[in-house]
Amino acid sequence: MASDDSRLRVRKESGVIRAEFVDRNILDEANIQAITDELLALVVNEPRPKLLISFSNVDHLSSAALGALITIHNKMKGLSGQLRLADIDPQIYEVFEITKLNKLFQIHETSDEAADSFA
Amino acid sequence: MSAPKTHDAISLTNDPQQVRAAREEFAGAIEHFGFPREAAFAVMLAFDEAVANGLKYGAAQQPGGAIDLSWSVQKDRVRIVVDDHGPGFDPDNIPDCTLPENIEKACGRGVMLMRAYMTSVEFNDKGNKVTLVYERN
Known part of the structure; x- marks a missing residue:
């Protein structure tokens, strides 16, 4: 599902697209744009897509990465899809709290919990 | 192995490799002084946001543009300190991206995060140069 130069590891399981970041730092604008395009391409042709993004490898992310997640959230809403985030390091979760994006996104402690939460 | 730099002053273009190298130099100094994980996270985040903002809103507005970074x-x-030489902006007039009407907008969070994590964040009058300070308790 992903190309060789993908910044994501992707698999589909029980109707859920599970995407995991490869990089520890999600900072670079060009990289973030490529990740956004790749995630959008995964869901755009799916009827009511279910997308789970795991942050298990991520140590740092920038506000541009938060912006990309909002773009994906908005696209998923337009597709009547469901988006879940999981495996977020407590320090990165604090970034979501400061920006109040923890209220916008459905965030779960683990990927398995997030997968179980899809309607 | 030589001791890491404890200060630097460079001109930086929007070249990911160059930005990564500058980040690694800075991270090396933070590690050298044994900053705890939370403090290291805070200053790295502020560094990343200041550099990214400078490159995006300042340097990118001019052909061959670069920021002056010193730390x-x-x-x-x-x-x-990041001087982006760009048109500048009014840091006191940024929409509050935590308000319900702005929460789904994909911008406006970099300055908020710098302010949340650093001891002080000061812009010059033009708004194209930012000075960030973190004081360790």
């Missing part, structure tokens, strides 16, 4: 790290204090 110094001591055992109890970090100082980062």
Whole structure:
């Protein structure tokens, strides 16, 4: 599902697209744009897509990465899809709290919990 | 192995490799002084946001544009200065991206995060140069 130069590891399981970041730092604008395009391409042709993004490898992310997640959230809403985030390091979760994006996104402690939460 | 730099002053273009190298130099100094994980996270985040903002809103507005980045790290204090030479902006007039009407907008969070994590964040009058200070308790 992903190309060789993908910044994501992707698999589909029980109707859920599970995407995991490869990089520890999600900072670079060009990289973030490529990740956004790749995630959008995964869901755009799916009827009511279910997308789970795991942050298990991520140590740092920038506000541009938060912006990309909002773009994906908005696209998923337009597709009547469901988006879940999981495996977020407590320090990165604090970034979501400061920006109040923890209220916008459905965030779960683990990927398995997030997968179980899809309607 | 030589000791890491504890200060630097460079001109930086929007070249990911160059930005990564500058980040690694700075991270090396933070590690050298044994900043705890939470403090290291805070100053790295502020560094990343200041550099990204400078490159995006300042340097990118001019052909061949670059930012001037300088930083110094001591055992109890970090100082980062980014001068982007761009048109500048009014940092006191940024929409509050935590308000319900703005929460789904994909911008406006970089300055908020710098302010949340650093001891002080000061812009010059033009709004194209930011000085960030972190004081370790």
